[in-house]
Amino acid sequence: MLFRALLTVLLAITLSACSSLTPEPEPITDTDISWEDHLARLQTIEAWEVTGKAGIRDSKTRHSASLAWQQQAEFFNIELTGPLGQGGARITGSPRGIEILAAGEAPIYSNAPEALMEERLGWRFPLNDLPFWMKGQPAPGSEYTPVFDTNRLKSLQQNNWQINYLRYTSRDGIPLPGKIVLNQGNLRITLIAKEWQIGAR
Template sequence: ISGDEHSATLEIPGEQPIAAGSPEELLSLRLGWEIPVKDAQYWIKGIPAPGSDYDTVLYENRLARLSQQGWEIEYQNYLEADTTSLPGKLTLSRESLKLTLIIGNWRRID
């Protein structure tokens, strides 16, 4: 998925690219999933998305569970990245949708 604040494009090898007005719209069109991509960019980093209420559960001073906007995000493990710990495996779930992300490494982009 690539794009900017005005559009997004999904490129899958062997298929024609699909364009839409947002990453959320792309995933809905292609997969039938309604995932708040703009908020998930925060959740993947282990922090709540700004602008809405949330609940957290900590374990050993790390985020273990985050509840926000009807989504449950569980953090199964962390990776050491530079001078901080960032999620290595997390599961986002809401109703019948469950998405597990496994991150092999984190890289800082300046």
């Protein structure tokens, strides 16, 4: 069903691994910076934009889409386009409420985004945590278990999710994730960022 496929991709904000999406990274030159200093720098980044592709895979389904994600503090605007330009969709809002516009579907409004995902998809995605994980930092307010590589996260366990950082790129001299894989049970989420933009345009 088109709605389920688009909603799955839209709410998961994920990316199927594809070698053609490998970005041309800037050299990462601050390998001597401490994790504490790197984390402090990430915490100052509230406005950013990522473009790439999105996808999700579980034991029964697999979906993908091109992705343009703009974040301003807790507010976001995410646009997705399916393969060959089909099935466009957009989601706007914050963890407190969302609006979903999908091609060929009536608009959907909800002030309980995670409950909507559980109702429609059968699993609850950590919408509050994802913008932090995307930048390569633990989400605040809950315990986590990190593994570091060169003073950056190599992996992270938090809120029953396993997050693996397989590659970093650099934007304005700041290392940011280039490829992320998230796992929970049979659900596997992968994100490859083709381009990062820091700050509001």
